[in-house]
Amino acid sequence: MKKISSLLGPLLGSVPAFSQEVEMADTLRSEGKIYVVVVIVLMILAGLIAYLVIIDRKATRLENKLKENKLP
């Protein structure tokens, strides 16, 4: 942590002495809105994973079909 501060601090020209001086999304958090962001991203992730599962199943189905047709 010290290395990043010493690398980036001089670039800005001012290094905060106390961590409270660095702006973070504290207001967003205190209002609980961060949970909205989390839920949105989780929904996107869940959708993509569901899609992956669907095409995984499709691949299995096709493989089984081929196996059946090859046997006779």
Next chain:
Amino acid sequence: MRKSWWKILSILLLFYTVWGGFLMEVPRLPIVNETIRALYFHVPMWFGMVIIFLVCTVSSILYLRKPSRDLDVLAVEFANTGFVFGLLGIGTGMMWANYTWGSPWHGDPKQNGAAIALLVYLAYFVLRGSLQNDEQRARLSAVYNIFAFTSMISLIFIIPRLTSSMHPGSGGNPGFNMYDLDNNMRKVFYPAVAGWILLGVWIASIRVRLRKVEETILDLEYEKNK
């Protein structure tokens, strides 16, 4: 779906990454502020890409020792997936750079190196597309793959470290522990890397299976039409 423990692990790790990534504590640093959380998404794209390209290269080397169609399919589909991860890595990096470094493309050595590495892999696909004979295509692209992987490693990890780059870890700590991670961030970062790598392998494995099915169907049609 072929149930595998690692697929389920991947899902759990990724959900944890998103949850922890937004809600757990991060150090309060100037310039990056909250965007330091992008570390859990941008960096794993690159680690994922390297591991996927590594599998790709190993298949190519194995192919050259003992040619088999399966190894060629493995190589090309892992290359496809790795390339997508690389594109996402560059895209997310540009987004992050825009708001922290001031512009999406800073001419930073790592950014340039990554772009060149992706172009090198793009040429791999062009090479494959230009060859008709299956065996020749597999052989030549396997050889090219080895070159592509080694240049990617030097372009992304070696050269930027030798010059002054704005990416953390360059011109400074040469160890593998290149990011100044505080312990809180490690709790999310390591699982994130593992989760994204597993996801990449999952996607690539489905591609491999679909490609094999496709080739079997083509073979059967060829037999029928003989």
